[in-house]
Amino acid sequence: MIDTKEIIAFFDNHAPTWDRELKRNEEVIRTILDNAQVSEGKAVLDVACGTGVLIPDYLERKAASVTGIDISPAMAEIARKKFPQKEVTILCGDVETTTFDRTFDCIVVYNAFPHFPDGKRLIATLKALLAPGGTLTVAHGMSREMIDAHHHGCAKHISNGLMPAEDLAAIFETCGLTVTALVSDDRMYQVAGT
Numbered sequence: 183m184i185d186t187k188e189i190i191a192f193f194d195n196h197a198p199t200w201d202r203e204l205k206r207n208e209e210v211i212r213t214i215l216d217n218a219q220v221s222e223g224k225a226v227l228d229v230a231c232g233t234g235v236l237i238p239d240y241l242e243r244k245a246a247s248v249t250g251i252d253i254s255p256a257m258a259e260i261a262r263k264k265f266p267q268k269e270v271t272i273l274c275g276d277v278e279t280t281t282f283d284r285t286f287d288c289i290v291v292y293n294a295f296p297h298f299p300d301g302k303r304l305i306a307t308l309k310a311l312l313a314p315g316g317t318l319t320v321a322h323g324m325s326r327e328m329i330d331a332h333h334h335g336c337a338k339h340i341s342n343g344l345m346p347a348e349d350l351a352a353i354f355e356t357c358g359l360t361v362t363a364l365v366s367d368d369r370m371y372q373v374a375g376t
Contacts, residue, residue: 184299186276189340190254193232197256200233210323210370214292215239217363217374218319224287227251227311229277230294234261237270245269249286251277278307285313291320295350296329296341302353309357312376318359320350321372329371347373 215236220226222244228236231250240248248265251273252258258274265272273280278298289308298304308318322329322344329344347366350373354361359375366372 184297184340184342186253186299189297192340193252193254194256197233197254197260200257200260201235204235205323206235207323207369211236211239213365214319214321214323214370214372215243215290217365217372218288218290218321219317219374219376220245220288220290222246225249225284225313227282227286227289227308229289229291229308230297231261231272232257232294234265234270234272236290236292237261237265241267241269245288247271249273249282251275251280253277278304282311285311285316287313287316289316289318291318293322293329295320295322296344299342301342301345301350302356305350305353305359306357309359315376317362317374317376318354319363319372319374321370321374323370325368326366326371344371347371351375 220243223246225247226240226245228250231252247269249271255274262272326344351361351364354375361375363374
């Protein structure tokens with residue numbers, strides 16, 4: 183079982199160098215955000231937003247608002263400093279226990295899903311935060327095999343491993359979401375649903 187305190191300590195420790203070590207595949211990110219239906223006027227919730235690596239992409243797509251939430255105080259603080267725009271709100275907390283006073287058109291979990299202790303519980307929680315017709319997506323900017331290999335090192339104690347996309351799609355459907363995208367190849371991993 184993943185210990186929340188260990189997750190916080192791990193990401194607090196890595197926060198100062200996170201952006202320097204970031205590798206982005208712009209084409210993959212465009213595909214992920216297209217499948218997530220992030221577009222002009224949408225309210226976006228970025229779950230486990232880290233230092234805000236996707237916030238510039240949401241803003242470029244003219245999202246009406248971006249709410250980022252991360253359990254790591256150090257990650258959230260960096261994101262707050264980087265994005266002082268009025269349409270961006272960064273929260274520090276556990277998305278599964280935080281009370282939101284609104285729903286969201288797009289909810290994105292990017293490069294973070296294996297760090298949640300119970301994937302089905304997370305999806306059910308996030309589905310309840312979706313506005314009618316909204317889209318939830320879980321995505322990674324690399325293949326499932328690469329994610330698991332990456333997490334096998336120093337992050338294995340805070341990762342459950344990434345389940346097959348078909349298994350995640352089944353959880354989406356069990357939670358009442360209609361799967362609109364399912365990709366698991368050598369470039370990326372994504373399940374999206376409305």
